[in-house]
Each structure stands twice: as structure tokens, then as C-alpha cells.
Amino acid sequence: MCPTPDNLNGATNGTNGTTNGTNGTNGSHNGYTGIETDRSTPKNARNPYLPVGDFLSNISKFKIIESTLREGEQFANAYFDTAKKIEIAKALDEFGADYIELTSPAASEQSRKDCEAICKLGLKRSKILTHIRCHMDDARIAVETGVDGVDVVIGTSSFLREHSHGKDMTYIKNTAIEVINFVKSKGIEIRFSSEDSFRSDLVDLLSLYQAVDKVGVNRVGIADTVGCASPRQVYDLVRTLRGVVSCDIETHFHNDTGCAIANAYCALEAGATHIDTSVLGIGERNGITTLGGLMARMITADRDYVMSKYNLAKLKDIEDLVAEAVAVNIPFNNPITGFCAFTHKAGIHAKAILANPSTYEIIDPADFGMRRYVHFASRLTGWNAIKSRAQQLNIEMTDAQYKECTAKIKALADIRPIAIDDADSIIHAFYRNVKHGLEEKIELPNMTTAEKKALAKVEAEVNKVPEKRALDETVEQEVAVEQTIKKAKTNGVIA
Ligand SMILES: CC(=O)SCCNC(=O)CCNC(=O)[C@H](O)C(C)(C)COP(=O)(O)OP(=O)(O)OC[C@H]1O[C@@H](n2cnc3c(N)ncnc32)[C@H](O)[C@@H]1OP(=O)(O)O
Numbered sequence: 001m002c003p004t005p006d007n008l009n010g011a012t013n014g015t016n017g018t019t020n021g022t023n024g025t026n027g028s029h030n031g032y033t034g035i036e037t038d039r040s041t042p043k044n045a046r047n048p049y050l051p052v053g054d055f056l057s058n059i060s061k062f063k064i065i066e067s068t069l070r071e072g073e074q075f076a077n078a079y080f081d082t083a084k085k086i087e088i089a090k091a092l093d094e095f096g097a098d099y100i101e102l103t104s105p106a107a108s109e110q111s112r113k114d115c116e117a118i119c120k121l122g123l124k125r126s127k128i129l130t131h132i133r134c135h136m137d138d139a140r141i142a143v144e145t146g147v148d149g150v151d152v153v154i155g156t157s158s159f160l161r162e163h164s165h166g167k168d169m170t171y172i173k174n175t176a177i178e179v180i181n182f183v184k185s186k187g188i189e190i191r192f193s194s195e196d197s198f199r200s201d202l203v204d205l206l207s208l209y210q211a212v213d214k215v216g217v218n219r220v221g222i223a224d225t226v227g228c229a230s231p232r233q234v235y236d237l238v239r240t241l242r243g244v245v246s247c248d249i250e251t252h253f254h255n256d257t258g259c260a261i262a263n264a265y266c267a268l269e270a271g272a273t274h275i276d277t278s279v280l281g282i283g284e285r286n287g288i289t290t291l292g293g294l295m296a297r298m299i300t301a302d303r304d305y306v307m308s309k310y311n312l313a314k315l316k317d318i319e320d321l322v323a324e325a326v327a328v329n330i331p332f333n334n335p336i337t338g339f340c341a342f343t344h345k346a347g348i349h350a351k352a353i354l355a356n357p358s359t360y361e362i363i364d365p366a367d368f369g370m371r372r373y374v375h376f377a378s379r380l381t382g383w384n385a386i387k388s389r390a391q392q393l394n395i396e397m398t399d400a401q402y403k404e405c406t407a408k409i410k411a412l413a414d415i416r417p418i419a420i421d422d423a424d425s426i427i428h429a430f431y432r433n434v435k436h437g438l439e440e441k442i443e444l445p446n447m448t449t450a451e452k453k454a455l456a457k458v459e460a461e462v463n464k465v466p467e468k469r470a471l472d473e474t475v476e477q478e479v480a481v482e483q484t485i486k487k488a489k490t491n492g493v494i495a
């Protein structure tokens, strides 16, 4: 099936000549558009590359602790007023985040009030957590806010024990147990986490986790606070911990060395149950596992689970909301929503994508309410992409003619970046010649001599007409003169 004009959004139908894409939430594509195909990958196809039979793995039953309103508030640019926090919390709830983690109510009076306000929203899907130090003063404030649970943390590495809070492992264990028992007595969930877990002593860690597991903590947390862990180290630690505690295991990965998404995935493979995320990864320094990146990773592992649980079409809206709130752009290479995440450019890719999108797409953009694009206005294009574009413009020619037309587009694109409108104009002009049996020169408005030369050259080569080669040589001379004049002007030799 070939793409039809029905598949196109307004900016790609070639009638208005614009190169601007739509900015809507569906298939937003800033900057340029190309051919778009609507074919999707088979919905029920299971991924044949799934790891099989690993009884520890939770890749098919993980939960998300969404920390944009806690870790994300620690992002350098972040300032969320109450209304913005509520807007983000509601959006995350609509998305289906299992938990929303909020800044400590001990941080400031407004933080406490905001925490209470969000608890009062009565969100449908997300439970509300707040995140506190391992201290009874913080715990007493937290349990009064109306949260569903409290996440407690304290550093266990020697760096943090010596230079942050100054407490030894015995103090940490005793205080942790006191805080856990207190929060549990209020009938709400409690998680205990060690900050900087990957630079902590393994024996210290395991005995601490064992002690808190024994007193009935709901989850223990492992945190790669400085982003130093590799996926293999994550796998080893989570797997070891899985053998030591019976409660759930939450994990938190910073992205200082670019491993945050991979580490989250490995943690799930090793038996972790919960992953901390933030929208666009915002957090301390360069942040943590991104919500969208984790969704991209997980949908390739278990599409049915991810699709059934999360409202993926909301992802782009939430990212736009948070990006605007903290004044950043969506990175071009963002999984799913980066402006070119589903754009295919090179001719080899374009041909195969038009035949079957699974050739070069591991994720179906439609699963996220996005659309794919095939770029055709470049020197890397191929005749299959041009044929498809011509057909979108209701132009039918022979394959040989599409190939000839493609050669002209490539020749112009060899000289300068071309717009969709340029490529479309060449297709239209070429087709006029074909339809009426003409041999008119194909020219676009305001073409330079060099550009005319490029098209004339292709024509001459394709048609193998000697007179056209002569014309070519004349144009070549004109180009040389044009370039000399330009150089002289640049150097100030002539005005
Ligand atoms: C890795 C993470 O992201 S952890 C989460 C980080 N979140 C936050 O810091 C929330 C925002 N923080 C704040 O508003 C403030 O830091 C507060 C209210 C928590 C504390 O403020 P202050 O009392 O002025 O202390 P300050 O921030 O200078 O230092 C931190 C204090 O907490 C203690 N502390 C640090 N971590 C912990 C911990 N996990 N458990 C218990 N105490 C801790 C430190 O020893 C220090 O105590 P001190 O007053 O005896 O020096």
C-alpha cells in the first residue's frame, strides 16, 4: 500500500509549499516534514528477542515512582508554583504513573502546603509519596500531610557518612527502624533507601536492608546517587539484594555517565520492582532515568504490559508541560518525542520503511500518538521515496521517469539544502514535461546559475544528448565567472 494524501497532515500535502511541520500533540514535527506513512507494525507481535524464562525478571510487572515533583524540583532551572505542581501531578495521574513522589514537606512551609494540596486532589491512578531524611522530625511532618506513603533516605557511603550527615551505620540502622515503625504505625506505606548505594560497603548495605526488611518496610531502595554504576554492577547488586530481602525493591539512577535508562532496565531484569523516573530526566545535575526513555525501553520488552498500563499518548503533552515549566527544549535525540525520533532520511531506509516500518523502527510511533515521516528532500534520497512522494501528489509515472526525476532532485540538493517545496516543484515540472511530451528546462524561481547548471547537467547525462553537454560547458563558464565576482566582492576588491 502506498501512502495516500489522506495520510498527510496539512503541512505535507505539497499544495501549500510549506516546510513547517505541525506543532500539535499528535506527530508533532518541528522544522520540516516529509512523506509520512501510516502503516503500523503488527499490534500483537511478540518480541522474539525477549530474554526467556528468567524467574527474577520484572520487566513485565514493574511500577514507576515518578519523581518530577521531588527529584525534578532539584533540577537547576526548576521552580514549580502550586498551580504548576497540581497541573503536573494531574498529568502524571492521567498518564498512569503508579506513584508520584513529592518534595519533603520539611523543606519549606510552601512545600508542606503543596504536598497537602496534591494529596487532596484525590488522584485516580497515582499514589502520593513524599521524600524525607531519615529523621523523626521529618517523619512527624510527613505523616500529617495526607500522603499514601513516605520515602526515607540516608547516605550509607563513607563519603556521605563522613561529609553529609556524620552518622555511623549503627545510628543509621537504629534511626531507620524508629522512623519505619513510626510511619507504619500511621497505616501508610514506608520505603527505606540508602543514598549512594553503589559506593557503600556491600556488607553494611545488606545487613541494613535485612534489618529494615525484618521490621516490615514496604520497599527498600537502591540509589546510584552519583551516576557511577554500570548495568552489570546494577544487575549484581539488585540480584544479590533480591536474595536477602522479601520486600519490594525500588531503584534510582542518575545519568552522569549516560547509563540511567540501561541501569533501570537491568535492575528490573535482576528483580527490582519499582523504577524512579522524572519527565525529561530532570533532577540534580543532569538528572535521572527519563519517563519517556524508560517507556521506550520497556515497550520493546513487553508491549502489552506497557500499553495496558500507561496512557502513552499523554507522554508528549507531559514533556511539553514540564519542558516549558523549567525552560528547556525537548532534546532532538529524545526517545519517542525528539523531533526526528521517527524520521527516516537515507534512500535505503526510506525504501524499506515504505515497504514495512519494522525494518527500521523498533517502536511504532502510533503507540505514543506520534507519526513517522520519510524525508525526501535531500541528496540522500532515492527513487522509491520520490515515487511515494509523487503518488502523494497524485502523480503517476514510470519507474524510469521517477528515477530520472530523482536524479534532478539530487543534483539540486548537491548544491544547497533543498526544501520540500523545491523537491515538489521539480516533481511537478518534470511531470509536466512527461505529460505533454515537452523537453522544457526544469527551473525553480530564483535559481542561481550553478543550480541551473546542476539540473541541466543531469538532463544531459540522463538523456545523453551531446548538445546538452555543450550547454553544460557554457554554464560551467558562467559559474566560474559568477564565483570569481562573488570572491572579489567578499574580499572587497569590487563593490
Ligand atoms: C540525594 C538526594 O537528592 S536526597 C534529597 C535531597 N532533598 C533535599 O535536600 C530537600 C530540600 N532540602 C532542604 O530544604 C533542606 O536541606 C532541609 C530542610 C532538608 C534541611 O535544611 P537545614 O537544616 O538547613 O540543613 P542543610 O540543608 O544545611 O544540611 C542538611 C542537614 O541534614 C542532615 N542530613 C543530610 N542527609 C540526611 C539524611 N538522609 N537523614 C538525616 N539527616 C540528614 C545533615 O547532617 C544536615 O544536618 P545539620 O543541620 O546537622 O548540618
Ligand SMILES: O=C(O)CCC(=O)C(=O)O
Binding pocket: 071, 131, 151, 152, 153, 193, 194, 195, 196, 221, 222, 223, 224, 225, 226, 252, 254
Ligand atoms: O531516595 C532515594 O532512593 C534516592 C535519593 C536520591 O535522589 C539520590 O540518591 O540520588
Ligand SMILES: [Zn+2]
Binding pocket: 071, 225, 252, 254, 283, 284, 288
Ligand atoms: Zn536522585
